[in-house]
Amino acid sequence: xxxxxxxxxxxxxxxxxxxxxxxxxxxxxxxxxxxxxxxxxxxxxxxxxxxxxxxxxxxxxxxxxxxxxxxxxxxxxxxxxxxxxxxxxxxxxxxxxxxxxxxxxxxxxxxxx
Amino acid sequence: xxxxxxxxxxxxxxxxxxxxxxxxxxxxxxxxxxxxxxxxxxxxxxxxxxxxxxxxxxxxxxxxxxxxxxxxxxxxxxxxxxxxxxxxxxxxxxxxxxxxxxxxxxxxxxxx
Numbered sequence: 284x285x286x287x288x289x290x291x292x293x294x295x296x297x298x299x300x301x302x303x304x305x306x307x308x309x310x311x312x313x314x315x316x317x318x319x320x321x322x323x324x325x326x327x328x329x330x331x332x333x334x335x336x337x338x339x340x341x342x343x344x345x346x347x348x349x350x351x352x353x354x355x356x357x358x359x360x361x362x363x364x365x366x367x368x369x370x371x372x373x374x375x376x377x378x379x380x381x382x383x384x385x386x387x388x389x390x391x392x393x394x395x396x
Numbered sequence: 397x398x399x400x401x402x403x404x405x406x407x408x409x410x411x412x413x414x415x416x417x418x419x420x421x422x423x424x425x426x427x428x429x430x431x432x433x434x435x436x437x438x439x440x441x442x443x444x445x446x447x448x449x450x451x452x453x454x455x456x457x458x459x460x461x462x463x464x465x466x467x468x469x470x471x472x473x474x475x476x477x478x479x480x481x482x483x484x485x486x487x488x489x490x491x492x493x494x495x496x497x498x499x500x501x502x503x504x505x506x507x508x
Contacts, residue, residue: 316496323405325500326440326485339495342397373439377496382428382447382489385496387439 286310287388289374295394302361304391306374312386313379315357317341317349320371320390329372332357333379364395398423400488402499409476410507417502419486420468426488429462429469432498434483443484444471476506 290305308315314333318326318341328341330349338349346368350358357376361368374388399422409415421429427448432440446453446460446469453460457476462469473480486499 318498323500325402326498328495328497331495341495342497384430384442384445385432385487387441389439 287374287376287386289388289391291391292389293392295396296364298365298395300364302364302393304359304372306357306388307355308376309355310376311354312376314377315351316375316385317359318373318375319343320373326373329359366395369393369395398426398488398497400486400497400499402486402502404502405500406503408505408507411476411478413476415473415476415504417471417484418468419499421488424467425490428489430487431460431471432485432487434485440485478506478508480504481506
């Protein structure tokens with residue numbers, strides 16, 4: 284079974300804090316993704332990576348950065364958290380190329396106060 | 397980039413009835429269209445997908461149809477059951493591409 288693990292399920296952070304969301308997959312997948320899920324807005328792509336040290340902006344990259352130093356790990360960084368970044372964050376992975384199933388982690392609920 | 401629109405945002409049906417969810421996409425190069433189901437408090441999981449070389453695909457009570465000319469695709473669930481209640485997401489991507497864009501989701505409620 285493919286496993287995508289997000290280390291933190293629930294976080295509460297203060298405005299202005301730097302926040303790290305970590306994601307690890309165990310299937311040697313080339314592609315990794317960070318999505319944000321908000322009611323009525325669906326799953327919006329923040330960043331994705333198709334290889335180590337490679338990253339591509341998605342539709343809503345502002346206020347976020349990512350890091351992929353190892354193939355199995357993809358980190359989402361909020362440089363200075365703001366209240367409008369309160370959301371559910373979903374990490375996902377898939378095999379390289381398109382047309383492959385995306386496997387999601389369980390999600391990280393982030394509240395910024 | 398690709399833009400996927402999904403309708404309706406909520407859908408309520410009686411157990412045993414059919415449910416249809418529709419999506420449109422903007423990029424004519426897209427050729428892979430998966431559907432994901434997210435039960436309450438759980439992660440989204442793939443339930444069925446279709447590639448552009450076919451117009452329809454079935455898996456038991458679930459079917460997807462694709463109209464490439466009109467750039468829309470639909471999910472059909474027949475004989476709905478309470479356990480079908482969930483949020484359903486459509487998505488689109490290019491087969492040789494790496495990113496995936498999702499629709500806004502449809503909350504399906506099946507009333508017993």
